[in-house]
Amino acid sequence: MTTACTDCPLRKRPCFQPMSADELAFMERFKMGEMVIDTGTPILMEGSNSPQLYTALSGMGLRSKSGRDGARQVINFVLPGDFLGLQAGLMREMGHSVESTTQMTLCVFDRSALWLLFRSHPERAFALTWLAAVEESFLGDALFTLGRRSAGERVAWALLRLFQRLSVLGMADRTSVPLPYRQQDLADALGLSLVHTNKTLAVLRREGLAEWSGGRLHVPDPAGLAARADVPEEDAADMPRPLI
Amino acid sequence: MTTACTDCPLRKRPCFQPMSADELAFMERFKMGEMVIDTGTPILMEGSNSPQLYTALSGMGLRSKSGRDGARQVINFVLPGDFLGLQAGLMREMGHSVESTTQMTLCVFDRSALWLLFRSHPERAFALTWLAAVEESFLGDALFTLGRRSAGERVAWALLRLFQRLSVLGMADRTSVPLPYRQQDLADALGLSLVHTNKTLAVLRREGLAEWSGGRLHVPDPAGLAARADVPEEDAADMPRPLI
DNA sequence: CGACCTGTTGATTTAGATCAACTTACGTGG
DNA sequence: CCACGTAAGTTGATCTAAATCAACAGGTCG
Numbered sequence: 234m235t236t237a238c239t240d241c242p243l244r245k246r247p248c249f250q251p252m253s254a255d256e257l258a259f260m261e262r263f264k265m266g267e268m269v270i271d272t273g274t275p276i277l278m279e280g281s282n283s284p285q286l287y288t289a290l291s292g293m294g295l296r297s298k299s300g301r302d303g304a305r306q307v308i309n310f311v312l313p314g315d316f317l318g319l320q321a322g323l324m325r326e327m328g329h330s331v332e333s334t335t336q337m338t339l340c341v342f343d344r345s346a347l348w349l350l351f352r353s354h355p356e357r358a359f360a361l362t363w364l365a366a367v368e369e370s371f372l373g374d375a376l377f378t379l380g381r382r383s384a385g386e387r388v389a390w391a392l393l394r395l396f397q398r399l400s401v402l403g404m405a406d407r408t409s410v411p412l413p414y415r416q417q418d419l420a421d422a423l424g425l426s427l428v429h430t431n432k433t434l435a436v437l438r439r440e441g442l443a444e445w446s447g448g449r450l451h452v453p454d455p456a457g458l459a460a461r462a463d464v465p466e467e468d469a470a471d472m473p474r475p476l477i
Numbered sequence: 478m479t480t481a482c483t484d485c486p487l488r489k490r491p492c493f494q495p496m497s498a499d500e501l502a503f504m505e506r507f508k509m510g511e512m513v514i515d516t517g518t519p520i521l522m523e524g525s526n527s528p529q530l531y532t533a534l535s536g537m538g539l540r541s542k543s544g545r546d547g548a549r550q551v552i553n554f555v556l557p558g559d560f561l562g563l564q565a566g567l568m569r570e571m572g573h574s575v576e577s578t579t580q581m582t583l584c585v586f587d588r589s590a591l592w593l594l595f596r597s598h599p600e601r602a603f604a605l606t607w608l609a610a611v612e613e614s615f616l617g618d619a620l621f622t623l624g625r626r627s628a629g630e631r632v633a634w635a636l637l638r639l640f641q642r643l644s645v646l647g648m649a650d651r652t653s654v655p656l657p658y659r660q661q662d663l664a665d666a667l668g669l670s671l672v673h674t675n676k677t678l679a680v681l682r683r684e685g686l687a688e689w690s691g692g693r694l695h696v697p698d699p700a701g702l703a704a705r706a707d708v709p710e711e712d713a714a715d716m717p718r719p720l721i
Numbered sequence: 722c723g724a725c726c727t728g729t730t731g732a733t734t735t736a737g738a739t740c741a742a743c744t745t746a747c748g749t750g751g
Numbered sequence: 752c753c754a755c756g757t758a759a760g761t762t763g764a765t766c767t768a769a770a771t772c773a774a775c776a777g778g779t780c781g
Contacts, residue, residue, distance in 0.1 A: 324607065351603045370564055375620055416727075
């Protein structure tokens with residue numbers, strides 16, 4: 234049985250904006266169904282198009298681009314609430330691939346109904362554009378991190394970001410959150426080698442700032458980690474964002 | 478005297494999508510006026526909000542983020558047709574700053590009318606979201622470049638991109654385009670030091686792939702430069718994109 | 722049990738950063 | 752008209768953060 238948008242467990246979280254009854258009714262119609270996918274399944278392919286758009290309901294994945302020689306760049310980590318396929322929906326094709334890291338449940342939308350969304354529900358279109366702007370903002374931050382920060386700062390930045398995102402989603406258990414990725418994924422996200430990422434993680438562990446093992450990330454002192462990453466203790470994540 | 482949207486010299490270019498008479502009429506009303514700004518003027522500030530949104534009509538500038546220690550990351554180069562202030566218009570604040578590099582003419586829009594745009598002109602809202610998706614796609618590409626490419630590939634990639642963008646805007650004169658930036662700007666865009674950027678430019682010059690001097694970039698063989706950058710001779714730029 | 726995947730650690734190499742001069746070009750003011 | 756200051760570009764010498772290479776350990780799965 235699929236979850237009705239009315240009962241969406243995600244939307245109840247304070248990190249998401251409330252939705253009017255009318256909007257909810259529309260989303261219910263817009264949603265084609267749900268899809269459960271396995272660990273390590275490709276969802277969208279770079280350069281291709283897709284008749285479907287998705288919102289991650291549960292589980293985690295990642296967005297990535299890969300070059301001809303096999304080099305891979307992780308663009309972002311996909312967490313519950315993330316919208317997938319905007320580029321496919323608007324432009325001809327995706328600029329990156331999306332794949333699952335754990336088992337995931339996805340809300341499935343019909344790409345061709347996207348235009349209807351703009352036409353009949355401007356507040357939903359506004360929300361969608363907002364999400365695009367949030368992603369753009371994040372990518373700018375990531376670009377700064379790859380371009381100007383040291384390995385230690387990069388790793389601290391990424392772990393802090395993930396910790397914050399997972400926390401506002403209510404997935405934190407005291408000082409720890411689930412983090413089912415491999416070190417290789419983090420390395421590919423930060424433009425570092427696997428070996429150096431591993432050594433940098435060891436340093437942060439020794440400093441008592443972040444302990445990532447067994448698929449869980451422990452951050453006893455987020456402010457300390459923020460200082461290590463040389464970022465102002467983020468508050469941007471506080472503002473509720475839309476959910477599609 | 479300000480240019481009427483009907484007579485917009487930019488929109489006539491084939492790289493932009495055509496607009497219906499109705500859309501044009503709306504844009505005319507949406508546009509508050511024009512603004513001519515001088516070289517080196519800040520347009521939007523990171524972390525702040527703005528009552529106005531802009532489209533670059535002529536001139537060049539750049540988007541950048543800077544860290545507390547003065548480190549600067551150039552996010553993208555601003556060319557005619559670029560929309561400025563999306564983040565300010567939707568979220569609370571800008572994630573990056575925008576400043577002019579040459580004298581620029583900007584079309585000025587009222588931020589508070591943005592909602593009206595979504596409500597009454599869905600095809601314009603669609604166009605705006607499309608632009609956001611284009612930017613997101615570009616940033617993904619940039620992230621890949623900073624994370625996984627060598628200095629030579631980075632510089633080649635950036636110069637090729639600029640050459641292509643300026644070419645479709647009709648600003649190319651045979652094999653050369655105007656490029657009024659400093660080497661420091663390019664270095665800050667690519668996450669390289671100024672000195673190394675300079676040396677890398679010298680290599681590309683010696684290889685006969687790109688010659689950038691006196692504010693002009695000469696690219697005798699774009700395909701060769703693309704090969705040097707290790708990118709498939711881009712065709713994505715061929716598809717017309719919307720203009721706001 | 723052996724193959725494979727992920728993580729860990731040490732030794733060595735290298736791409737690019739940093740440091741330091743020096744050159745042009747372009748004002749600006751005496 | 753020239754002295755001076757400043758901004759951009761260029762080049763060589765040196766240093767270092769991170770890559771690469773290599774080996775091994777613990778888990779898991781067929």
